[in-house]
Amino acid sequence: MRDRSVAVLGNGPVGQTTALLLARWGVPVVVLDGRPERDVVGSKAICQQRDVLDVWEAVGAGRRIAGEGVTWTTARTFYRDQELFSYELGDPGRSEFPPFVNISQARVEAILDERIAAEPLIDVRWGHQVAGIEQDGESVTVTCDNGVRVRADYLVACAGARGETVRRELGVSFDGRSFDDRFLICDIRADLPGWAQERRFYFDPAWNPGRQVLIHPCPGSTFRIDWQVPGDYDLDAEVRSGALDRRIRAIIGDADYEIVWKSVYRFHSRVVDRMRVGRVLLAGDCAHLVSPFGARGLNSGVGDAENAAWKLAYVLNGWAGEELLESYHQERHAAALENIEVTTATMDFLVPHDEEQRRTRVWVLSGAATDPALRARVDSGRLAEPFWYVGSPLTIPDESRPFGGRPPRGGVPAPGPGILVPDVPVALTGCSRIRELARDGFLVLATPGAQVPDVVTGASGPVRVLHLEEIDVTGVLADALGARRGELWVVRPDAYVAAVVTDPASLDAALRRAVGRTATPSPA
Structure with a gap:
C-alpha cells in the first residue's frame, strides 16, 4: 500500500462510493471484497434518492444513473380498493435531479465500476475475505483468509449485513430486532400503462388480505411487486402449484409478463453501538439495518460514505486532526437511529403486535379517506431524506x-x-x-x-x-x-x-x- 491510504471492505454501492469520493480527494484506496467477482443477480435496492444522485454526480455518475432510471414523483396509498391519498415529492431548490429514480442496484454498481476502472488511485481486489482486523496508533491491518495482509492508515468497513466478522473483530454490538413476517419480491416485465411514474402501496387488498403490497416501476417495463407474506411462506411450493402466477395475475390481470427475479426475505432493524472504532469507520448495512419501506438502506449508506470520505481526506491531508473522525460516529449514528425510529414505526403499523393495535389500524385506515387527521397517521413508509446535523x-x-x-x-x-x-x-x-x-x-x-x-x-x-x-x-x-x-x-x-x-x-x-x-x- 502507498502512504496515507484507506482500505475499504466491501465493493457494494457504499464501498464503491466511499472509494470514489476518497480518490476524488486524492487519497489512494484499496477495496477488498470476499466474493470472487461481481454478483449481478437480482435488483436489490432500487430507489435512489435525489441527494444521493447528487453525491454520485460528484464522481461522474449521477446524471447517468438518473438518465437510465425511471423517474417517479407521486406516492399513492390505498386501503383495499380505495385510494386514501397521494402526495408529490417536493424540491427544496431547483435541483436537476428528480426526487427519486428507480434503477436496480446491480446497474448502479456497474456504472460505479466503470468510474472506478478509470480511477488510478483505486485498487480493487476480489476474493479477499476479511479474517482479522488489527490496529495501532499509526495504522490498521486487515488479514484476509487467503493469507494476504493489507495495511492502511484507515479502514472503512462496508461489508454489508453479513459483516459479522468485522463487527466481532471490532467488538461492537448489533442490537435490534427481526420481524416475524416474511416478504416476497417479484420483479416482473410487463406492459402496465399508467403505472410507470408512481409508487403504489396497498393496505389489505383483496389479492393479499390482511397484509400489504408495494409496487414500484423500474426501467425496461419492469415492475417490482413486494408482498407481505406469513412467516412460514414457501416460495418453491407456490411456484409448483401455480399460486405464484395467480398471485401476480390478481394484480396485473391478463397482461403478458415475465418474472425477472424473485426472492423471499425477512426484515431486520439493527444498529451498532459505535460507528467509529479507532481507525475504523463502519458504514452502510454493516453498521445499520432497516426495513426497506421508505428506501432508507442504500440511500443512508451513501450518506455514510460521503461523511466518512471528506473527513478522512481532511485528516490524511493534514487539514484536520484525528478528532474530526469522532464526529463521523456522532453524525451518522444519529442518522441511523433516526432511520431505525422511522422504519420501526412503519413496521409497527404494517404488522401490529396485538389485537388493540390491529383494531386501531383498521379504524385509522377506514377513516383516512375522509379525515385528514387520520390520514396523517397512515404509515406506508416515510421516504428517504438527508439527515440533519443540527x-x-x-x-x-x-x-x-x-x-x-x-x-x-x-x-x-x-x-x-x-x-x-x-x-x-x-x-x-x-x-x-x-x-x-x-x-x-x-x-x-x-x-x-x-x-x-x-x-x-x-x-x-x-x-x-x-x-x-x-x-x-x-x-x-x-x-x-x-x-x-x-x-x-x-x-x-x-x-x-x-x-x-x-x-x-x-x-x-x-x-x-x-x-x-x-x-x-x-x-x-
Whole structure:
C-alpha cells in the first residue's frame, strides 16, 4: 500500500462510493471484497434518492444513473380498493435531479465500476475475505483468509449485513430486532400503462388480505411487486402449484409478463453501538439495518460514505486532526437511529403486535379517506431524506433559525445550520450548481453588507469565499436559503451548512469548529 491510504471492505454501492469520493480527494484506496467477482443477480435496492444522485454526480455518475432510471414523483396509498391519498415529492431548490429514480442496484454498481476502472488511485481486489482486523496508533491491518495482509492508515468497513466478522473483530454490538413476517419480491416485465411514474402501496387488498403490497416501476417495463407474506411462506411450493402466477395475475390481470427475479426475505432493524472504532469507520448495512419501506438502506449508506470520505481526506491531508473522525460516529449514528425510529414505526403499523393495535389500524385506515387527521397517521413508509446535523458538535446553531424537527412527509427542513444546502443554479464559469462549489472544500457565502475578512484562517485546506450577489444574479439562491443582509454562510465539503454568522471573528470560530477544532489556538 502507498502512504496515507484507506482500505475499504466491501465493493457494494457504499464501498464503491466511499472509494470514489476518497480518490476524488486524492487519497489512494484499496477495496477488498470476499466474493470472487461481481454478483449481478437480482435488483436489490432500487430507489435512489435525489441527494444521493447528487453525491454520485460528484464522481461522474449521477446524471447517468438518473438518465437510465425511471423517474417517479407521486406516492399513492390505498386501503383495499380505495385510494386514501397521494402526495408529490417536493424540491427544496431547483435541483436537476428528480426526487427519486428507480434503477436496480446491480446497474448502479456497474456504472460505479466503470468510474472506478478509470480511477488510478483505486485498487480493487476480489476474493479477499476479511479474517482479522488489527490496529495501532499509526495504522490498521486487515488479514484476509487467503493469507494476504493489507495495511492502511484507515479502514472503512462496508461489508454489508453479513459483516459479522468485522463487527466481532471490532467488538461492537448489533442490537435490534427481526420481524416475524416474511416478504416476497417479484420483479416482473410487463406492459402496465399508467403505472410507470408512481409508487403504489396497498393496505389489505383483496389479492393479499390482511397484509400489504408495494409496487414500484423500474426501467425496461419492469415492475417490482413486494408482498407481505406469513412467516412460514414457501416460495418453491407456490411456484409448483401455480399460486405464484395467480398471485401476480390478481394484480396485473391478463397482461403478458415475465418474472425477472424473485426472492423471499425477512426484515431486520439493527444498529451498532459505535460507528467509529479507532481507525475504523463502519458504514452502510454493516453498521445499520432497516426495513426497506421508505428506501432508507442504500440511500443512508451513501450518506455514510460521503461523511466518512471528506473527513478522512481532511485528516490524511493534514487539514484536520484525528478528532474530526469522532464526529463521523456522532453524525451518522444519529442518522441511523433516526432511520431505525422511522422504519420501526412503519413496521409497527404494517404488522401490529396485538389485537388493540390491529383494531386501531383498521379504524385509522377506514377513516383516512375522509379525515385528514387520520390520514396523517397512515404509515406506508416515510421516504428517504438527508439527515440533519443540527445536534452535531461541528454545527453552530442559529437562534433565529430554530430547527423545527422532523418535517412533514415529503417535505424538507428550512435551510440553516445542520441542513443540506438547497441545490439551486448559480452563475459561475465552470459551475452551474451551488453544491458543485461546496464539494471542493469549505465554502463561505457572503450576503450583501457582510464583513468579509481579507484572509480566512479558521480552517486549513481549501476555503472559497464568494459574494452571493455575484453568483446569484436571479436571487433564487438567496430566496432558497432565506438569506439576510450581513450574513456569512459556512458550507461544509459535503454541502451541509455548518453555521450562519455575521462577523469575521465568528467566521473563524465556525470554520475551526466545522473541522473538529473547538479549542482556541494559543498565541504564538
